[in-house]
Amino acid sequence: MTHPSLPDTFLWGVATSGHQTEGDNDAADTWFLEHTTPSLFREPSGPACRSHQLWETDLDLAAGLGLNAFRFSVEWARVEPERGVVSAEALDHYERVVDGCLERGLAPVVTFSHFTAPHWFAAAGSWTAADAPDRFAAQCDRVMARFGDRIAYAVTLNEPNLEQLLQAGAKLPPEAEALKNRMLGAAAQAAQCRVYASANVIPAHRQDEFQAAFTRAHRAARAAIKGRRGDVPVGVSIAIADEVAVPGGEERRDAKRAAVYDHWLREARDDDFIGVQNYERIVHGPDGEVVVDDELNGMGTVIAPGSLAGAVRYAHQVSGVPVLVTEHGIQTADDAQRAAFVPAAVRELVAEAGTGTPVLGYCHWTLLDNFEWIFGYGAQLGLYEVDRATFRRHPKPSAKAYADVVRGHRGALTAPR
Template identity: 55%
Template sequence: MTDLKFPQEFLWGVSTAGHQNEGDNTTSDTWFLENVSPTVFREPSGKACNSWELWRTDLDLITGMGLNAYRFSVEWARIEPEEGRIDESALDHYEEMVDACLERGVAPLITFSHFTAPHWFAKEGGWLDGGSAERFARFCDVVMDRFGDRIALAVTLNEPNLPRLLSWIVPGFVHEQTRATLKAASEAAGVERYRAGNVVQPEDYDELEAGLTRAHLAAKAAIKARRPELRVGLSIAITDDVAVGDDTSLRDRKRAELYDHWLRLAQDDDFIGVQNYEQVVYGSDGPLPPAEGAAINEMGSAVEPASLGGAVRYSYEVANVPVLVTEHGVGTGDDSVRLNFLQPSLAGLREAMDDGVPVLGYFHWTLMDNFEWVGGYSNHLGLHAVDRETFERIPKPSAGEFARLVRESTSG
């Protein structure tokens, strides 16, 4: 085993998202989209992992693994279920989570928008509406006013580039399902265009990108107005795109379309969040199939530990700000694949750091199997399984392996 040593101040954690874990997020756009007909979602989220009630249990799992940080989202739909009405009990809930993290010696990292938004916001056109950035900044200010003095880092947006990235992956019929879902939602809500951040039709990509760009800048300004010294950034989805041979045009076009706008935007931020799950190898005619005998993840691509180091290196090359690995993992029902994936992935990250890439921390996605958006409960990215009836968290061997790697990387 490679001897892995990371700085003492390195952040070791897991990432989760409110809608995917908490359950019963009934005033959100995603909940509404899950329950219209037709819908692109495989199934509704329902109680999810019941983390709204069991969050202390989740924190115990985190501290039990010896982690020193936890990234979670605050749900705008819970805090502002109706425009202009703040639910103080929801703010109390998230403030209690932040304080409980600190009591346990765990740094709380807050994601202000992890895809979901209020139902009322989506009825107004979501991020495509001209006033969306101002509304989002107002929400961020409310959160900062309540407990922003105690958070460790702030992520404004989670994967604003994901819709474009998925357009390189999903078959055409998914776009038709998405259009049908948004049409059904608009009709059910009685509005001209019901729009969300992670159910997006291709014809809205440009307008969505512009709206989310404005939202990030407005949110950052609102957060910094409360705490100028707080490190603020955004997180993007990024595959490790590798070109074989002399023709790099396809790989370069993908980078230009999917990542470079956000990486350049991050040049004025305090860090860039990198969320990496796979490597894609391109020949001159398109992506190459996985090598014979390679382990395959639930996305159908090869499990490649080197992808993390490659994604981190490219992100830093363009953004030129410190990197925070805000998500990294593998979707698989075979936990032995995940267990064997962790150490070489972290070794590649350490090598990138040795080569001069400043990395602030590593957050594994995710603490437990949860609601994976349109895929429902069919995907398995957790270090713990969850009993769908009792919500018992059941540790997988990979949870123990991650804890071991963290312990050994910081000892001595």
């Protein structure tokens, strides 16, 4: 029942992250920064979507869409809330999530760090500390020891290149960079440490330092995961736009690729797959980015369904390994845009697979309207709306649109509830 361009093992899933959905992740560095004055975060995450309590509901929603994969993160801050103090209760919880996935026919795609880390880790040098790779490897090892025998894919780090992408495209205004530095300075003072740092609010002057640190952490994590189970596919997920050029823009396009993506794509040559997270297409001309007068998404970029296929193509060309689409979606309050965008993007992806590019699966970001980092709850990317008072989940038309796409490839499936 699968499309001839796709393998029988192709994953159709949704992607989520712990801090953005679970709620009350109060031992995490991001939580600390949300409550710092001043803060770059629009609002605190608070209870988020209450997914720590409602995880079975969320898995039922994913299964109800006819999916066969569920990507989620294990929150290190819950597992090791204090240095050297491991919570058996937290490991029990995530083991139940893994088993819940399997009971519903969902392959567990586990992210070992989706930006957040323990507060104590951030106050002790964060990812640039000398012992950071060993600390992260120990976390990966304890997770693998508990339920690594049952996971389908392991993602070490989520978008370690996000800040380079944001800065290369000037997506954040200069005042945001200044506020970021003030926030981190205030956090260091409040935590009584020399420097406070977190994975998705990195100052511009520390980008190279963090890239090297993330690389060491990824390698250590990969070794730890493989040490427990050599056959589990391991990779890193990167943020990657579809960079295209009009005549005269090739040099600018190639410089952007070299600055933002190529390090991680080369690093992935030693991995089992490369995770691609795509949300936009950037058009380069001889004088800079070309502004296209067309329908825009909530990020202010053109709605381009073919951007995912373009990003996947380039990621495979450079890395040489199969691609797992670990995130793809559209920020918009107009769900009609999402309902039209997803099927169109998947058609382009399937066509790309038909040319020979190995694509392992597609995980839509995201299941629920959730906490979108510095933008708080103001950005909508979910297939389900969440009532902020009752936390009830309500399907949008895009949920059915995605289910219909999956049904077309996997056969008759249960309609979304």
